Amino acid sequence: MTLLEGRGLSKRFGGVTALDQVSFSVEEGTIVALIGPNGAGKTTLFNLVAGALKPDAGQILFAGEEITGLTANVTCRRGLARTFQVTRPFATMTCLENVAVAVVNSPRSRANGTWRLSAHECLKAVGLGDLAHIEARHLNVVQKKRLEIARALATRPKLLMLDEVLGGLNTQEIGQAVDFIRSLRDEHHLTVFWIEHVMGAIMQAAEKIIVLDQGRRLMEGSPEEVVKDSRVIQAYLGD
Ligand SMILES: Nc1ncnc2c1ncn2[C@@H]1O[C@H](COP(=O)(O)OP(=O)(O)OP(=O)(O)O)[C@@H](O)[C@H]1O
Ligand SMILES: [Mg+2]
Known part of the structure:
Protein backbone atom coordinates (compact mmCIF):
# COMPACT_ATOMS: atom_id res chain seq x y z
CA MET A 1 0.00 0.00 0.00
CA THR A 2 1.18 3.53 -0.77
CA LEU A 3 1.56 5.56 2.44
CA LEU A 4 2.84 8.80 0.94
CA GLU A 5 2.34 10.09 -2.56
CA GLY A 6 3.41 13.31 -4.27
CA ARG A 7 1.81 14.30 -7.56
CA GLY A 8 3.35 16.96 -9.77
CA LEU A 9 4.86 18.98 -6.93
CA SER A 10 6.40 22.33 -7.83
CA LYS A 11 7.98 25.00 -5.65
CA ARG A 12 9.68 28.25 -6.63
CA PHE A 13 11.68 30.66 -4.50
CA GLY A 14 11.79 33.91 -6.50
CA GLY A 15 13.67 32.98 -9.67
CA VAL A 16 14.79 29.58 -8.37
CA THR A 17 12.70 26.54 -9.28
CA ALA A 18 13.48 24.27 -6.34
CA LEU A 19 11.01 21.57 -7.45
CA ASP A 20 9.54 21.08 -10.91
CA GLN A 21 6.54 18.74 -11.20
CA VAL A 22 7.95 15.98 -9.03
CA SER A 23 5.89 12.83 -8.50
CA PHE A 24 6.88 10.00 -6.19
CA SER A 25 5.49 7.38 -3.82
CA VAL A 26 6.59 5.79 -0.56
CA GLU A 27 5.13 2.35 0.17
CA GLU A 28 4.09 1.44 3.70
CA GLY A 29 6.71 -0.44 5.73
CA THR A 30 9.59 0.33 3.38
CA ILE A 31 12.74 2.44 3.58
CA VAL A 32 12.84 4.87 0.66
CA ALA A 33 15.87 7.08 0.06
CA LEU A 34 15.86 10.51 -1.56
CA ILE A 35 19.23 11.41 -3.05
CA GLY A 36 20.73 13.99 -5.38
CA PRO A 37 23.34 16.77 -5.57
CA ASN A 38 23.37 19.77 -3.23
CA GLY A 39 20.50 22.09 -4.08
CA ALA A 40 18.56 19.35 -5.91
CA GLY A 41 15.41 20.13 -3.89
CA LYS A 42 15.45 17.26 -1.37
CA THR A 43 14.87 19.30 1.78
CA THR A 44 12.32 21.44 -0.05
CA LEU A 45 10.36 18.27 -0.87
CA PHE A 46 10.42 17.33 2.83
CA ASN A 47 9.27 20.84 3.74
CA LEU A 48 6.28 20.51 1.39
CA VAL A 49 5.32 17.08 2.71
CA ALA A 50 5.68 17.98 6.39
CA GLY A 51 3.78 21.25 6.00
CA ALA A 52 6.63 23.71 6.58
CA LEU A 53 6.06 25.14 3.07
CA LYS A 54 3.11 25.13 0.68
CA PRO A 55 3.63 23.87 -2.90
CA ASP A 56 2.94 26.18 -5.84
CA ALA A 57 1.42 23.23 -7.68
CA GLY A 58 0.71 19.57 -7.10
CA GLN A 59 -0.86 17.35 -4.48
CA ILE A 60 0.33 15.34 -1.50
CA LEU A 61 -1.57 12.31 -0.21
CA PHE A 62 -0.86 10.56 3.08
CA ALA A 63 -2.59 7.30 3.96
CA GLY A 64 -4.98 7.95 1.09
CA GLU A 65 -6.03 11.44 2.23
CA GLU A 66 -4.96 14.72 0.74
CA ILE A 67 -2.67 16.72 3.04
CA THR A 68 -1.52 19.37 0.54
CA GLY A 69 -0.90 22.68 2.29
CA LEU A 70 -1.77 21.44 5.78
CA THR A 71 0.44 22.91 8.50
CA ALA A 72 3.14 20.98 10.35
CA ASN A 73 1.10 20.49 13.52
CA VAL A 74 -1.71 18.93 11.48
CA THR A 75 0.59 16.61 9.48
CA CYS A 76 2.22 15.59 12.77
CA ARG A 77 -1.19 14.66 14.15
CA ARG A 78 -1.80 12.53 11.06
CA GLY A 79 1.40 10.58 11.80
CA PRO A 157 4.71 8.64 13.73
CA LYS A 158 3.70 6.28 10.94
CA LEU A 159 6.16 7.95 8.61
CA LEU A 160 9.60 9.04 9.80
CA MET A 161 11.37 11.49 7.50
CA LEU A 162 15.12 11.74 8.10
CA ASP A 163 17.13 14.61 6.60
CA GLU A 164 20.83 13.65 6.52
CA VAL A 165 21.23 12.00 9.90
CA LEU A 166 24.52 10.22 9.16
CA GLY A 167 26.82 13.19 8.56
CA GLY A 168 30.07 12.93 10.53
CA LEU A 169 29.96 9.16 11.11
CA ASN A 170 32.86 6.81 10.37
CA THR A 171 32.43 3.53 8.46
CA GLN A 172 31.78 1.42 11.54
CA GLU A 173 29.28 3.94 12.92
CA ILE A 174 27.51 4.02 9.56
CA GLY A 175 27.04 0.25 9.73
CA GLN A 176 25.53 0.62 13.20
CA ALA A 177 23.33 3.47 12.03
CA VAL A 178 21.99 1.37 9.17
CA ASP A 179 21.10 -1.40 11.63
CA PHE A 180 19.48 1.20 13.85
CA ILE A 181 17.32 2.67 11.08
CA ARG A 182 16.29 -0.81 9.98
CA SER A 183 15.36 -1.62 13.58
CA LEU A 184 13.21 1.52 13.74
CA ARG A 185 11.28 0.25 10.75
CA ASP A 186 11.00 -3.30 12.10
CA GLU A 187 10.38 -2.65 15.80
CA HIS A 188 8.36 0.55 15.60
CA HIS A 189 6.53 -0.52 12.42
CA LEU A 190 7.57 2.67 10.71
CA THR A 191 7.91 3.70 7.13
CA VAL A 192 11.14 5.63 6.56
CA PHE A 193 11.71 8.36 3.97
CA TRP A 194 15.36 9.25 4.13
CA ILE A 195 17.52 11.97 2.57
CA GLU A 196 21.16 10.94 2.69
CA HIS A 197 24.47 11.56 0.94
CA VAL A 198 26.17 8.51 2.47
CA MET A 199 25.63 6.12 -0.44
CA GLY A 200 27.04 3.07 1.38
CA ALA A 201 24.27 3.36 3.96
CA ILE A 202 21.56 3.94 1.38
CA MET A 203 22.72 0.95 -0.64
CA GLN A 204 22.44 -1.30 2.43
CA ALA A 205 19.17 -0.01 3.83
CA ALA A 206 16.89 1.33 1.10
CA GLU A 207 14.42 -0.72 -0.89
CA LYS A 208 13.88 2.13 -3.32
CA ILE A 209 15.85 5.23 -4.22
CA ILE A 210 14.38 8.40 -5.72
CA VAL A 211 16.94 10.64 -7.41
CA LEU A 212 16.39 14.39 -7.71
CA ASP A 213 18.51 16.69 -9.84
CA GLN A 214 17.90 20.43 -10.27
CA GLY A 215 14.37 20.13 -8.97
CA ARG A 216 13.36 17.27 -11.25
CA ARG A 217 12.95 13.58 -10.60
CA LEU A 218 15.84 12.07 -12.53
CA MET A 219 14.82 8.46 -11.88
CA GLU A 220 13.66 6.03 -9.23
CA GLY A 221 14.47 2.38 -8.79
CA SER A 222 16.18 -0.24 -6.68
CA PRO A 223 19.66 0.60 -5.31
CA GLU A 224 21.19 -1.69 -7.95
CA GLU A 225 19.33 0.08 -10.77
CA VAL A 226 20.22 3.54 -9.49
CA VAL A 227 23.97 3.04 -9.07
CA LYS A 228 24.42 1.81 -12.62
CA ASP A 229 22.19 4.44 -14.25
CA SER A 230 24.33 6.67 -16.48
CA ARG A 231 22.21 9.78 -15.74
CA VAL A 232 22.65 9.32 -11.99
CA ILE A 233 26.38 8.69 -12.39
CA GLN A 234 26.75 11.85 -14.44
CA ALA A 235 24.59 14.11 -12.26
CA TYR A 236 25.53 12.87 -8.83
CA LEU A 237 27.61 9.77 -8.20
CA GLY A 238 30.52 10.35 -10.58
CA ASP A 239 32.73 7.48 -11.67
N1 LIG B 1 13.66 29.13 1.90
C1 LIG B 1 14.30 29.28 0.74
N2 LIG B 1 14.42 30.46 0.14
C2 LIG B 1 15.07 30.59 -1.06
N3 LIG B 1 15.64 29.57 -1.71
C3 LIG B 1 15.57 28.37 -1.17
C4 LIG B 1 14.90 28.13 0.09
N4 LIG B 1 15.00 26.81 0.39
C5 LIG B 1 15.69 26.26 -0.62
N5 LIG B 1 16.03 27.16 -1.55
C6 LIG B 1 16.74 26.90 -2.82
O1 LIG B 1 16.06 25.81 -3.45
C7 LIG B 1 17.00 24.91 -4.03
C8 LIG B 1 16.84 23.54 -3.40
O2 LIG B 1 17.29 23.59 -2.05
P1 LIG B 1 17.16 22.36 -1.04
O3 LIG B 1 17.58 22.87 0.29
O4 LIG B 1 15.82 21.77 -1.16
O5 LIG B 1 18.25 21.36 -1.64
P2 LIG B 1 18.81 19.98 -1.06
O6 LIG B 1 18.64 18.98 -2.15
O7 LIG B 1 18.21 19.69 0.26
O8 LIG B 1 20.37 20.30 -0.92
P3 LIG B 1 21.46 19.81 0.19
O9 LIG B 1 21.91 18.45 -0.25
O10 LIG B 1 22.56 20.82 0.05
O11 LIG B 1 20.83 19.83 1.53
C9 LIG B 1 18.38 25.52 -3.81
O12 LIG B 1 18.72 26.29 -4.94
C10 LIG B 1 18.16 26.43 -2.61
O13 LIG B 1 19.08 27.49 -2.60
MG1 LIG C 1 18.94 19.49 2.17
Missing part, protein backbone atom coordinates in the same frame (compact mmCIF):
# COMPACT_ATOMS: atom_id res chain seq x y z
CA LEU A 80 4.16 12.32 9.93
CA ALA A 81 7.42 13.25 11.69
CA ARG A 82 10.61 14.73 10.30
CA THR A 83 14.09 15.57 11.49
CA PHE A 84 15.91 18.73 10.47
CA GLN A 85 19.13 18.84 8.45
CA VAL A 86 20.42 21.46 10.88
CA THR A 87 19.56 20.20 14.36
CA ARG A 88 17.89 22.64 16.73
CA PRO A 89 17.39 21.19 20.19
CA PHE A 90 16.47 23.38 23.17
CA ALA A 91 20.12 23.86 24.17
CA THR A 92 19.76 24.41 27.91
CA MET A 93 17.13 21.71 28.42
CA THR A 94 18.15 18.12 29.14
CA CYS A 95 17.76 15.40 26.51
CA LEU A 96 14.82 14.01 28.48
CA GLU A 97 13.14 17.42 28.57
CA ASN A 98 13.74 17.94 24.85
CA VAL A 99 11.95 14.70 24.05
CA ALA A 100 9.28 15.33 26.69
CA VAL A 101 8.29 18.53 24.87
CA ALA A 102 7.54 16.41 21.81
CA VAL A 103 5.68 13.77 23.85
CA VAL A 104 3.53 16.29 25.71
CA ASN A 105 2.70 18.28 22.57
CA SER A 106 1.81 15.28 20.47
CA PRO A 107 -1.82 14.19 20.44
CA ARG A 108 -0.68 10.77 19.19
CA SER A 109 1.54 9.94 22.15
CA ARG A 110 -0.03 8.96 25.43
CA ALA A 111 1.11 11.95 27.47
CA ASN A 112 -1.12 11.44 30.52
CA GLY A 113 1.24 10.91 33.41
CA THR A 114 3.48 8.63 31.39
CA TRP A 115 5.40 11.31 29.51
CA ARG A 116 8.61 10.63 31.44
CA LEU A 117 8.44 6.93 30.56
CA SER A 118 7.62 7.66 26.91
CA ALA A 119 10.45 10.18 26.62
CA HIS A 120 12.88 7.72 28.19
CA GLU A 121 11.82 4.97 25.79
CA CYS A 122 12.49 7.23 22.81
CA LEU A 123 15.93 8.20 24.14
CA LYS A 124 16.76 4.54 24.74
CA ALA A 125 15.62 3.68 21.23
CA VAL A 126 18.27 6.02 19.80
CA GLY A 127 20.99 5.01 22.26
CA LEU A 128 20.84 8.16 24.38
CA GLY A 129 19.30 6.54 27.47
CA ASP A 130 22.39 7.22 29.56
CA LEU A 131 22.47 10.90 28.59
CA ALA A 132 18.87 11.67 29.59
CA HIS A 133 19.88 14.29 32.16
CA ILE A 134 22.62 15.96 30.11
CA GLU A 135 21.80 19.37 28.63
CA ALA A 136 21.44 19.18 24.85
CA ARG A 137 24.18 21.79 24.31
CA HIS A 138 26.75 19.29 25.59
CA LEU A 139 25.95 16.70 22.89
CA ASN A 140 28.22 16.18 19.90
CA VAL A 141 26.86 16.41 16.33
CA VAL A 142 26.11 12.69 16.10
CA GLN A 143 24.26 12.68 19.42
CA LYS A 144 22.28 15.78 18.41
CA LYS A 145 21.11 13.97 15.26
CA ARG A 146 20.01 11.06 17.43
CA LEU A 147 18.16 13.42 19.75
CA GLU A 148 16.34 14.74 16.67
CA ILE A 149 15.25 11.21 15.84
CA ALA A 150 14.11 10.65 19.45
CA ARG A 151 11.99 13.81 19.29
CA ALA A 152 10.46 12.61 16.03
CA LEU A 153 9.75 9.16 17.50
CA ALA A 154 8.10 10.80 20.48
CA THR A 155 5.23 11.91 18.27
CA ARG A 156 4.48 8.22 17.50
Whole structure:
Protein backbone atom coordinates (compact mmCIF):
# COMPACT_ATOMS: atom_id res chain seq x y z
CA MET A 1 0.00 0.00 0.00
CA THR A 2 1.18 3.53 -0.77
CA LEU A 3 1.56 5.56 2.44
CA LEU A 4 2.84 8.80 0.94
CA GLU A 5 2.34 10.09 -2.56
CA GLY A 6 3.41 13.31 -4.27
CA ARG A 7 1.81 14.30 -7.56
CA GLY A 8 3.35 16.96 -9.77
CA LEU A 9 4.86 18.98 -6.93
CA SER A 10 6.40 22.33 -7.83
CA LYS A 11 7.98 25.00 -5.65
CA ARG A 12 9.68 28.25 -6.63
CA PHE A 13 11.68 30.66 -4.50
CA GLY A 14 11.79 33.91 -6.50
CA GLY A 15 13.67 32.98 -9.67
CA VAL A 16 14.79 29.58 -8.37
CA THR A 17 12.70 26.54 -9.28
CA ALA A 18 13.48 24.27 -6.34
CA LEU A 19 11.01 21.57 -7.45
CA ASP A 20 9.54 21.08 -10.91
CA GLN A 21 6.54 18.74 -11.20
CA VAL A 22 7.95 15.98 -9.03
CA SER A 23 5.89 12.83 -8.50
CA PHE A 24 6.88 10.00 -6.19
CA SER A 25 5.49 7.38 -3.82
CA VAL A 26 6.59 5.79 -0.56
CA GLU A 27 5.13 2.35 0.17
CA GLU A 28 4.09 1.44 3.70
CA GLY A 29 6.71 -0.44 5.73
CA THR A 30 9.59 0.33 3.38
CA ILE A 31 12.74 2.44 3.58
CA VAL A 32 12.84 4.87 0.66
CA ALA A 33 15.87 7.08 0.06
CA LEU A 34 15.86 10.51 -1.56
CA ILE A 35 19.23 11.41 -3.05
CA GLY A 36 20.73 13.99 -5.38
CA PRO A 37 23.34 16.77 -5.57
CA ASN A 38 23.37 19.77 -3.23
CA GLY A 39 20.50 22.09 -4.08
CA ALA A 40 18.56 19.35 -5.91
CA GLY A 41 15.41 20.13 -3.89
CA LYS A 42 15.45 17.26 -1.37
CA THR A 43 14.87 19.30 1.78
CA THR A 44 12.32 21.44 -0.05
CA LEU A 45 10.36 18.27 -0.87
CA PHE A 46 10.42 17.33 2.83
CA ASN A 47 9.27 20.84 3.74
CA LEU A 48 6.28 20.51 1.39
CA VAL A 49 5.32 17.08 2.71
CA ALA A 50 5.68 17.98 6.39
CA GLY A 51 3.78 21.25 6.00
CA ALA A 52 6.63 23.71 6.58
CA LEU A 53 6.06 25.14 3.07
CA LYS A 54 3.11 25.13 0.68
CA PRO A 55 3.63 23.87 -2.90
CA ASP A 56 2.94 26.18 -5.84
CA ALA A 57 1.42 23.23 -7.68
CA GLY A 58 0.71 19.57 -7.10
CA GLN A 59 -0.86 17.35 -4.48
CA ILE A 60 0.33 15.34 -1.50
CA LEU A 61 -1.57 12.31 -0.21
CA PHE A 62 -0.86 10.56 3.08
CA ALA A 63 -2.59 7.30 3.96
CA GLY A 64 -4.98 7.95 1.09
CA GLU A 65 -6.03 11.44 2.23
CA GLU A 66 -4.96 14.72 0.74
CA ILE A 67 -2.67 16.72 3.04
CA THR A 68 -1.52 19.37 0.54
CA GLY A 69 -0.90 22.68 2.29
CA LEU A 70 -1.77 21.44 5.78
CA THR A 71 0.44 22.91 8.50
CA ALA A 72 3.14 20.98 10.35
CA ASN A 73 1.10 20.49 13.52
CA VAL A 74 -1.71 18.93 11.48
CA THR A 75 0.59 16.61 9.48
CA CYS A 76 2.22 15.59 12.77
CA ARG A 77 -1.19 14.66 14.15
CA ARG A 78 -1.80 12.53 11.06
CA GLY A 79 1.40 10.58 11.80
CA LEU A 80 4.16 12.32 9.93
CA ALA A 81 7.42 13.25 11.69
CA ARG A 82 10.61 14.73 10.30
CA THR A 83 14.09 15.57 11.49
CA PHE A 84 15.91 18.73 10.47
CA GLN A 85 19.13 18.84 8.45
CA VAL A 86 20.42 21.46 10.88
CA THR A 87 19.56 20.20 14.36
CA ARG A 88 17.89 22.64 16.73
CA PRO A 89 17.39 21.19 20.19
CA PHE A 90 16.47 23.38 23.17
CA ALA A 91 20.12 23.86 24.17
CA THR A 92 19.76 24.41 27.91
CA MET A 93 17.13 21.71 28.42
CA THR A 94 18.15 18.12 29.14
CA CYS A 95 17.76 15.40 26.51
CA LEU A 96 14.82 14.01 28.48
CA GLU A 97 13.14 17.42 28.57
CA ASN A 98 13.74 17.94 24.85
CA VAL A 99 11.95 14.70 24.05
CA ALA A 100 9.28 15.33 26.69
CA VAL A 101 8.29 18.53 24.87
CA ALA A 102 7.54 16.41 21.81
CA VAL A 103 5.68 13.77 23.85
CA VAL A 104 3.53 16.29 25.71
CA ASN A 105 2.70 18.28 22.57
CA SER A 106 1.81 15.28 20.47
CA PRO A 107 -1.82 14.19 20.44
CA ARG A 108 -0.68 10.77 19.19
CA SER A 109 1.54 9.94 22.15
CA ARG A 110 -0.03 8.96 25.43
CA ALA A 111 1.11 11.95 27.47
CA ASN A 112 -1.12 11.44 30.52
CA GLY A 113 1.24 10.91 33.41
CA THR A 114 3.48 8.63 31.39
CA TRP A 115 5.40 11.31 29.51
CA ARG A 116 8.61 10.63 31.44
CA LEU A 117 8.44 6.93 30.56
CA SER A 118 7.62 7.66 26.91
CA ALA A 119 10.45 10.18 26.62
CA HIS A 120 12.88 7.72 28.19
CA GLU A 121 11.82 4.97 25.79
CA CYS A 122 12.49 7.23 22.81
CA LEU A 123 15.93 8.20 24.14
CA LYS A 124 16.76 4.54 24.74
CA ALA A 125 15.62 3.68 21.23
CA VAL A 126 18.27 6.02 19.80
CA GLY A 127 20.99 5.01 22.26
CA LEU A 128 20.84 8.16 24.38
CA GLY A 129 19.30 6.54 27.47
CA ASP A 130 22.39 7.22 29.56
CA LEU A 131 22.47 10.90 28.59
CA ALA A 132 18.87 11.67 29.59
CA HIS A 133 19.88 14.29 32.16
CA ILE A 134 22.62 15.96 30.11
CA GLU A 135 21.80 19.37 28.63
CA ALA A 136 21.44 19.18 24.85
CA ARG A 137 24.18 21.79 24.31
CA HIS A 138 26.75 19.29 25.59
CA LEU A 139 25.95 16.70 22.89
CA ASN A 140 28.22 16.18 19.90
CA VAL A 141 26.86 16.41 16.33
CA VAL A 142 26.11 12.69 16.10
CA GLN A 143 24.26 12.68 19.42
CA LYS A 144 22.28 15.78 18.41
CA LYS A 145 21.11 13.97 15.26
CA ARG A 146 20.01 11.06 17.43
CA LEU A 147 18.16 13.42 19.75
CA GLU A 148 16.34 14.74 16.67
CA ILE A 149 15.25 11.21 15.84
CA ALA A 150 14.11 10.65 19.45
CA ARG A 151 11.99 13.81 19.29
CA ALA A 152 10.46 12.61 16.03
CA LEU A 153 9.75 9.16 17.50
CA ALA A 154 8.10 10.80 20.48
CA THR A 155 5.23 11.91 18.27
CA ARG A 156 4.48 8.22 17.50
CA PRO A 157 4.71 8.64 13.73
CA LYS A 158 3.70 6.28 10.94
CA LEU A 159 6.16 7.95 8.61
CA LEU A 160 9.60 9.04 9.80
CA MET A 161 11.37 11.49 7.50
CA LEU A 162 15.12 11.74 8.10
CA ASP A 163 17.13 14.61 6.60
CA GLU A 164 20.83 13.65 6.52
CA VAL A 165 21.23 12.00 9.90
CA LEU A 166 24.52 10.22 9.16
CA GLY A 167 26.82 13.19 8.56
CA GLY A 168 30.07 12.93 10.53
CA LEU A 169 29.96 9.16 11.11
CA ASN A 170 32.86 6.81 10.37
CA THR A 171 32.43 3.53 8.46
CA GLN A 172 31.78 1.42 11.54
CA GLU A 173 29.28 3.94 12.92
CA ILE A 174 27.51 4.02 9.56
CA GLY A 175 27.04 0.25 9.73
CA GLN A 176 25.53 0.62 13.20
CA ALA A 177 23.33 3.47 12.03
CA VAL A 178 21.99 1.37 9.17
CA ASP A 179 21.10 -1.40 11.63
CA PHE A 180 19.48 1.20 13.85
CA ILE A 181 17.32 2.67 11.08
CA ARG A 182 16.29 -0.81 9.98
CA SER A 183 15.36 -1.62 13.58
CA LEU A 184 13.21 1.52 13.74
CA ARG A 185 11.28 0.25 10.75
CA ASP A 186 11.00 -3.30 12.10
CA GLU A 187 10.38 -2.65 15.80
CA HIS A 188 8.36 0.55 15.60
CA HIS A 189 6.53 -0.52 12.42
CA LEU A 190 7.57 2.67 10.71
CA THR A 191 7.91 3.70 7.13
CA VAL A 192 11.14 5.63 6.56
CA PHE A 193 11.71 8.36 3.97
CA TRP A 194 15.36 9.25 4.13
CA ILE A 195 17.52 11.97 2.57
CA GLU A 196 21.16 10.94 2.69
CA HIS A 197 24.47 11.56 0.94
CA VAL A 198 26.17 8.51 2.47
CA MET A 199 25.63 6.12 -0.44
CA GLY A 200 27.04 3.07 1.38
CA ALA A 201 24.27 3.36 3.96
CA ILE A 202 21.56 3.94 1.38
CA MET A 203 22.72 0.95 -0.64
CA GLN A 204 22.44 -1.30 2.43
CA ALA A 205 19.17 -0.01 3.83
CA ALA A 206 16.89 1.33 1.10
CA GLU A 207 14.42 -0.72 -0.89
CA LYS A 208 13.88 2.13 -3.32
CA ILE A 209 15.85 5.23 -4.22
CA ILE A 210 14.38 8.40 -5.72
CA VAL A 211 16.94 10.64 -7.41
CA LEU A 212 16.39 14.39 -7.71
CA ASP A 213 18.51 16.69 -9.84
CA GLN A 214 17.90 20.43 -10.27
CA GLY A 215 14.37 20.13 -8.97
CA ARG A 216 13.36 17.27 -11.25
CA ARG A 217 12.95 13.58 -10.60
CA LEU A 218 15.84 12.07 -12.53
CA MET A 219 14.82 8.46 -11.88
CA GLU A 220 13.66 6.03 -9.23
CA GLY A 221 14.47 2.38 -8.79
CA SER A 222 16.18 -0.24 -6.68
CA PRO A 223 19.66 0.60 -5.31
CA GLU A 224 21.19 -1.69 -7.95
CA GLU A 225 19.33 0.08 -10.77
CA VAL A 226 20.22 3.54 -9.49
CA VAL A 227 23.97 3.04 -9.07
CA LYS A 228 24.42 1.81 -12.62
CA ASP A 229 22.19 4.44 -14.25
CA SER A 230 24.33 6.67 -16.48
CA ARG A 231 22.21 9.78 -15.74
CA VAL A 232 22.65 9.32 -11.99
CA ILE A 233 26.38 8.69 -12.39
CA GLN A 234 26.75 11.85 -14.44
CA ALA A 235 24.59 14.11 -12.26
CA TYR A 236 25.53 12.87 -8.83
CA LEU A 237 27.61 9.77 -8.20
CA GLY A 238 30.52 10.35 -10.58
CA ASP A 239 32.73 7.48 -11.67
N1 LIG B 1 13.66 29.13 1.90
C1 LIG B 1 14.30 29.28 0.74
N2 LIG B 1 14.42 30.46 0.14
C2 LIG B 1 15.07 30.59 -1.06
N3 LIG B 1 15.64 29.57 -1.71
C3 LIG B 1 15.57 28.37 -1.17
C4 LIG B 1 14.90 28.13 0.09
N4 LIG B 1 15.00 26.81 0.39
C5 LIG B 1 15.69 26.26 -0.62
N5 LIG B 1 16.03 27.16 -1.55
C6 LIG B 1 16.74 26.90 -2.82
O1 LIG B 1 16.06 25.81 -3.45
C7 LIG B 1 17.00 24.91 -4.03
C8 LIG B 1 16.84 23.54 -3.40
O2 LIG B 1 17.29 23.59 -2.05
P1 LIG B 1 17.16 22.36 -1.04
O3 LIG B 1 17.58 22.87 0.29
O4 LIG B 1 15.82 21.77 -1.16
O5 LIG B 1 18.25 21.36 -1.64
P2 LIG B 1 18.81 19.98 -1.06
O6 LIG B 1 18.64 18.98 -2.15
O7 LIG B 1 18.21 19.69 0.26
O8 LIG B 1 20.37 20.30 -0.92
P3 LIG B 1 21.46 19.81 0.19
O9 LIG B 1 21.91 18.45 -0.25
O10 LIG B 1 22.56 20.82 0.05
O11 LIG B 1 20.83 19.83 1.53
C9 LIG B 1 18.38 25.52 -3.81
O12 LIG B 1 18.72 26.29 -4.94
C10 LIG B 1 18.16 26.43 -2.61
O13 LIG B 1 19.08 27.49 -2.60
MG1 LIG C 1 18.94 19.49 2.17
